[in-house]
Amino acid sequence: MNIPFLELSRMEESLKDRLKNRFSEVLDTGIFSGGKEVIQFEASVSQFLNSFHSVSCANGTDALELALRALGIGSGDEVIVPAMTWVSTAEAVVLVGAKPIFWDTDSQGLIRSDWEKAVTNKTKAVIPVHLYGKMAEMMTLTKQAKSLGIFVVEDAAQAFGSFQDGKAAGTWGEVGCMSFYPTKNLGALGEAGMCLTQDSGLAEKIRLLLNHGQPFRDQHEMVGRNSRIDTLQAAFLNVFLEDFQENQRKRKVIAKQYLDAFSGIDGLSLPLDILNENHNAHLFVIQSERRDELKAFLARQGVGTAIHYPKILPDMKPYRTEGDFSNARRLANEGLSIPLNPYLKEAEVDFILDQLTRFFRTE
Ligand SMILES: Cc1ncc(COP(=O)(O)O)c(C=O)c1O
Structure with a gap:
């Protein structure tokens, strides 16, 4: 036997054909950034996860960075992060100029429930990571964070489609961050990510940040960056969502x-x-x-x-x-x-x- 841990080339021929057809359709439209595939993808995710806003971006690491920036977290701030996670969770904290404060996990790799002991007067947020797809206990965690006056940014990169008490991973915190890296349960044929938020102001800010700070072309209201999703990746994700x-x-x-x-x-x-x-x-x-x-x-x-x-x-x-x-x-x-x-x-x-x-x- 030769059983690979995961080999994406094994996807069914019929699926490959659907992806190729969608590629042809996008090629014919001539639109490779933005456009109807991106709009459809965001709307479908919003509907499936019951999220008010779903803002797609270039990858899950960017989603975390965008979330932290949109919440105004930066230099001098501390963010609590589980000790066991993919590196992006802490990387994003450092990228915005803040300091990750590591906390131990439970036996399943989820942040231990006594994380509030790590809170100082510099703490601005906690990032629970739904590691391996299992959600942290969000009802308790969001209550703890609220009483401490700090934000919750969910790293839901591995947990697309997990729900707790009927509420999707990524929709509990101020912002929830998704990755559509090819190996994820919902994976693109390349890189893609998303921020979920229930707050219209935050959604608007994230959209500005990921598009050079421009609400309209050539009007730059803040220093942003380019973290737009590729139209093709949104198109492929629309197929995979089916x-x-x-x-x-x-x-x-x-x-x-x-x-x-x-x-x-x-x-x-x-x-x-x-x-x-x-x-x-x-x-x-x-x-x-x-x-x-x-x-x-x-x-x-x-x-x-x-x-x-x-x-x-x-x-x-x-x-x-x-x-x-x-x-x-x-x-x-x-x-x-x-x-x-x-x-x-x-x-x-x-x-x-x-x-x-x-x-x-x-x-
Ligand atoms: C827990 C976790 N956080 C963040 C990321 C970052 O996502 P991406 O690889 O799309 O940048 C990943 C995925 O690799 C992840 O597993």
């Missing part, structure tokens, strides 16, 4: 098979809540003290795996910080993502189930 729910169903079916097969294995922790609506089953991350051995074993059997992420941010050179990050560090040392995507074939899932259980039974 299949989103069906792909989610496929992910959940596979996740259930894994849960059923692996529950009760000694020394193996399974992802919590992955079948619930507050988890979009973006990644299936198991945890074991024997992670490296298991990864090597699966590789020998032809099963690709990945580590999200092998190093916590406070241990990285640009973000070096001392502190108690023991849960986050454990996840970095013991977490292993096994294949979970709509392109997996039944026989492949069976093979993964067999090999993984064999490892814990015999090795």
Whole structure:
């Protein structure tokens, strides 16, 4: 067997044809920035996630930076960030001139609920990251933030389509940031991102910031930048959106098979809540003290795996910080993502189930 962790070239021929057709349509219009595909994409996301404003941009890292700038966060400010996340969460804070203050996570990689202990008189915001697709406890977190008078910027880059109490990831905070990087559950054929907000003033400011500060051509009201989405990426995302729910169903079916097969294995922790609506089953991350051995074993059997992420941010050179990050560090040392995507074939899932259980039974 040769089962890649994720190989996007495996998408069905019929889907490839739909994407090629949409490419031809865009080519014929001659409009490659803005236009009806972008308008349609934003409207569809707003409707699906029940978000008042959905402002597309060039990628998820920009979305975070735009959100922080729109909230007026900059030099001298502090922003609380979980120790275990993709680097962009802290990178965006530094890019706007503020300081990331790292806080440990729980066993699932979500910011620990006592993060408010990190608050100082410089704290302007907290960024919960819905890591692997599982949402942080947002009702409590938004209440805590409100009582402390600080903003919530959700890093929902991995959590498109997760809902908590019927409310979508990205719609709880002042701004929610999405990534449509190709490997995401809703991924473009390139780079794309989005800010969700329920506040019209913030939406307007984000739109200005991502388009050189111009409400109209050649009228520049603030120093902005160019972070517009490509029309082509919006067009491809409109096609991928048509299949989103069906792909989610496929992910959940596979996740259930894994849960059923692996529950009760000694020394193996399974992802919590992955079948619930507050988890979009973006990644299936198991945890074991024997992670490296298991990864090597699966590789020998032809099963690709990945580590999200092998190093916590406070241990990285640009973000070096001392502190108690023991849960986050454990996840970095013991977490292993096994294949979970709509392109997996039944026989492949069976093979993964067999090999993984064999490892814990015999090795
Ligand atoms: C948690 C998290 N935050 C931010 C990002 C940044 O998104 P992008 O790669 O689109 O810049 C990603 C995606 O890679 C992510 O997983």
